[in-house]
Amino acid sequence: MQGSVKNVSNSYAAKRYFQLAIALAGQEFPGAYRGNLTGVFAAIAVPLAMLATYSFVFSTLIPVRIRPGQSTSEYALFLFSGLVVWNLIADVIARSPRLFSGSGHYVQRAHFPISLLVLAPCLASFYRSLPWLAAYCLAHLWLVGTPSWTFLAAPLVLLLAMLIAMGIALGLASLGAVVRDLADVVPPILSLAFFVSPILYPAARLSEIGDWILFLNPIAAPIRIMHSLLLEGALPPVDLLGQMALAAFLSIGIGTLLYLGVRDSLQDLV
């Protein structure tokens, strides 16, 4: 029989849990950036520089048009809107196998809510993606004009993308605590995932090969939704929203199951 430790009154109140998550997410940012305006400017300047590079490369060096008759600067916006979502998800997943196994000092801490180790980096990634969105907004204003009101829904999509990433990361972190080599396997799979996601080319190109690619890829839906919100200024089709909700539900479900599987032995494993 497996032993148990229970604390009658030491359960973590939800409020404190999130306060702690936010405090830990804050640890992700270098001290110089925290809590001052320069940090915010720096956070927006980096994606802006990226965006400037993209628009220079893809309008001057290799002019790319997705649709005939489209302006070349629009490709940079297309690429960038996909990258906003991709960066958020890939950032979390790339680190996920080591989230538990690499933070022994927290896992070994008394009554530390271990799930925070996944939630905190997810929140941090979400924070990081917001300046990217702001940078996109500025670029859109400059290159195309006032963005559509649907732009306001974009942070919500990022939040849902974060949930998908969190589910996957929770599962990978749990597996990573048992199988240490997972950390070496994940990066190549991620770069594969990059090319089967509608980031460099529109979803239509991928569905020419097969719709199943878009359907099986859990991050395709949020990227496509982002495209429609930011570029087309239109509400996304319902089936995409359903696909994203399903991806979030499944990834969190499977991730939680894996986590519950290893939770009891985590302290011994780490």
Added chain:
Amino acid sequence: MTRSKEEIAIHIDGLTKIYPGSSAAASLRTMALRLARKSPVGPKALDDINLTVPKGQAVGIVGRNGSGKSTLLKTLAGVLRPTEGSITLQGRLGTLLDLGSGIHPEYSGAENALVLGMLAGLSKSEVRARMATIREFSGLGEAFDHPAKTYSSGMSLRLGFSSAIHSDPDVLLIDEALAVGDAFFQQRCLARMRRLREDGTTIVLVSHDPSAVISLCDRAIWLEHGRVRADDSPANVIKQYLAARYRDNCELDAPLAPVTLEGDLEGDRADREVEGAEPPLRPAAPIENHDDRFGDGRARVVGMEVRDDFGKPISSVSVGDSVSVVITIESHDRLTMPLVGFTLRNRLGDVVTATNTELEGNHLPTFEKNDEVDIAFRFSWPPLSSGSFSFSPAIAEGSIASHRMCDWLENVWILETENSRGLFGWMTLDDVSVVGGNPRAASGNPDSHAAPSAPPDAKSTRIEFSLETPRTTIVDRDQITDNAELFLSGWCFAASGEPVELTARVGSESPRTVAVAGFRQDVGRVHAGVPSACRSGFGVLVPVPTTPGPARCHIEASVQGRSTTVADLELELPAPVRIFKPRDTARRRPRRSTKNRRRVLFVSHSLNLEGAPRSLFISIR
């Protein structure tokens, strides 16, 4: 348990912990077994622990290294998961398990305190409200705002302790934390913990420092091999624990007898290694290129080290720790009256004390040319104030009054001493009791001037007595030697300091008498107010009837002809064992390993010297 659930802070039921890693990589078969059994196999770090700690109690946990103290604490903290059994905790937990856990190096002390406080269960605003107090208690000053990576280990401890103690824990778990940090901070922590205890916080403290356990705790638990060996008042448990530790030390020392009259040193050592039970006295670490020496060189000090209980060389020591000063001598000539000793100096070079083999009553045998000899001086570290002390070993020929120095080495080994009470001067006082302190009205109310109590009757003396073995009234077979004699051991001393004679009789067999010799100070410190010289342990073999069943055990103590009964109990004797072994094999077996120990236990109390020749023991017997 009749207590209501409300009053129980910690309830441990059948707790067993096996580290799954302990048998890993042993073999594929064990791994397969582990998988099949699901529960890990291996040594039990904790073995069926059952404890209930009521709210507001302060419990000290003592035990040797590896006895499961820290495992118990970590399991309580939820850091380790029990293999079996359950733990129920009531209330908010504050922990200080190891230094720097949860301290983020890039964060300042304040930011870390915020996260630590939230981890301990406070909300952000609650920690903010306490921040000033935490800062002040930690005593970090400006460093509180610097990144934690710039902290020393003592500073990390201050931060961790300060956060833990200000998180209003209902249950506070502390593991050895006080070992680090300077004396002032330790005192502040102890004071703060006392106050928490008064406010009803349950405290579980793991400590090597018996005085901390006695002064802070209401209850002590002695763990050994993952089991509860004793669970009683701190004074009682510490007494038993130190006694057992001392006994174990004697057992360790028993087969050493490094200097034999035959000079058959190497052979003797080899024999003992085959027995394998206890390590022989290892030669001390060699001294290389030591220029600061003088003497005629007919013998040289070639090695010296200071070791702890476990034979590990040490560079720091606490008051009351037992230390062995091991000196290795190489003789280049025949020395008829060798004299080996050492001088202890403080950091200013003042001689604190010095001793040698003759002073300790051990006359070494003649050293032949090219002999190599190891000599150990074992004693408990005196209550010197904190600081560093150096040892200067020496070998001479002759007597204390008149000798020729063969080799004298200055400052070979430095020992850092920790004494939490020793803030001033050279040493701390032992057994100080402070009386009075009630302010008196200046106008002099005659009633407040109570007449001084009558001096204690010079004729009467308090005798304190405790029986350690047999531990239970049902006697095991293996406690009776050769079906004839039962080993009784324990503690006895007279408060007046006079020698005590114990007479023990079991059934109608003939009685045995034993005079109780002086004991070491650190053991005696437990009994406040009693002069240290008179504290003693005893051990005696008493004849027992061969018939199994109940037998009366009667022990009388007599001081200067006056006697009193100190124990009268009904023992349940086991059936005698038949010995099947042929005579010669029985004789060849090293029976010494059981008998010698007892004898050494019995006499060693009067000896502080490890390297006494075997004949000395015999003559005392």
